[in-house]
Amino acid sequence: MHIVVCIKQVPDSAQIRVHPVTNTIMRQGVPAIVNPYDLFALEEALRLKDQFGGKVTVICMGPPQAEDALKKCIAFGADDAVLVTDRSFAGADTLATSYALAAAIRQLGREQQVDIVFTGKQTIDGDTAQVGPGIAKRLGLQLLTYVSRIAELDIESARITVERRAEGGVQVLKTAMPCLITMLEGTNEMRFAPLENMIHAARYPVRRWSKEAAGIEDLTKIGLKGSPTVVSKVFGPTPRAEKALMQSVDDASPRDVALNVIQKIFTQHPTLERDILAKATV
């Protein structure tokens, strides 16, 4: 089997702060990490490799420093890593990104036929969940999003059965490989990278592909030029005008505080009191 996993290096958005005056992202000191959702995809790919044999290639479109993210994936057990990097990719939205990645994966397929492409559910910086479906469409791969479990895989018939999270339940879908799977979080537990893996990864020569090496032909489809969406404004969330009406259990008993809050709420929102009385299970 040849499995390709798309990853992205992202700033740890949980640690991102916005400069209160300039409304720009303060990136200094914010660590760059492998997009956490991608790790579930990588772990699933590695499990399939454990079970069926074959090769896992991780691929990333990004700036030169994204090589670190790819090396982390090698440490976890990926066999090969390709960084698709070119100045002309700058400013790419999801349409331009899926174009570049699809071309690169097609190129990987020329080296060794690809059976499954994995991506994570979404990134923690862009949060769109659009690149996976975009790659699938461009490569003519069957698309399976929000997959919670791979139930069955038959290499000979090239058939795969998955469980997919839908509203109110789970779909069981069976399709043909090659296919593209976006993996849900919490579906598996990432393995440990043993020390010798980490040493191997640190020395691993990550392949670098410029746009030519990645087989990208139409330059109007990459970077800013290939992006239909335009960011017209970036701003921080507006702070609310009034702060909360505060009380402390240091100043009054918890019971008095509770009575006070309840009284205030029900006086201002009588319909809310009615709703609660209607539902009450005392």
Added chain:
Amino acid sequence: MSEAEAKKPAARGGRNLELPEHLKAYKGVWVFIEHDRGAAHPVSWELLGEGRKLADTLGVSLCGVIMGGPDEPLDAIANEAYTFGAETCYIVRDPVLKGYRNEPFTKGMTDLVNKYQPEIVLLGATTMGRDLAGSVATTLATGLTADCTELRIDPATRALAATRPTFGGSLLCTIMTLAYRPQMATVRPRVMQMPDADPARSGRIVEDSLGMIETDIVTKLLDFIADQNSNQVNLAYADIIVSGGKGLKSPDNFKLVWDLARVLGAEVGATRPVVQSGWVEAERQVGQTGKTVRPKLYIAAGISGAIQHRVGMEGADVIVAINTDPNAPIFDFAHHGIVGNAMQVLPVLTETFREHIAMRSRKAA
């Protein structure tokens, strides 16, 4: 970026920001009406409400798109769509459209768009909507903006200005698709207000055929396993939510959240760290990567109020926050703040609510 610069997007990178002549014929606002087992997903109505405003601003029509099997109540769903403001419903009825699959739904949607040329297409940011939107936008090679929290028409260009959070909610950005059509956007359930229904409204149906047969379609839907009723969490549409964060220190203490919820007839929510620690199931996560909620009352216990959580619940009518830290960000946007230990305050709140309800029920009786 100054206000003046923000008004007209800079033409950088040599790309076209003017709408080509042939795309000016694209008119109309469409909403993809998502449905499952006979009922429309309420996000579809929220989108019709928002779509109506956009259509009115542009002076164009608002239409629904409904795709499904011949034995599904698509006409009834269309009738309901009219009450929320749709004028026309495009219906594609075919056995292969029973149950969502990417391939036939993408074909149905893109064929309709190519034929009838809407300028704006809106979908709910559910698993179905995001799956479909990504495929359709790529097929049509157009712009798609995900998880929008605000939709407006930019007066200068008549284009859709879609605002959405990025970097986990730390920043907001406004995105426009200026030189391509249709302009596509997804919106999460509960972000937009549920509009009022006008039962007097009616509309017309336009039927189109899919042009695909089952043997054309590679992916087969073998089964649908519905969530167990006991596990079913209807957080997004709950009116009252009691939510707990890591400030509760342990899963045992989280029981106090459940106690208060029981007395209030409320749903239970949680922050991402709590879900990641396994204290409650993932369906209870409120926030940027969890559910967006719009309850009448949201009680946040031991929650700091980080932006990733805030964006999921700041639309609540009344927010009560309990935290030991008087400087916790949650007090910046809560309505009522209690500085204290949630482990101490929650049981007292539970008891006080219980007494108050009992007393008011006796009075009413």
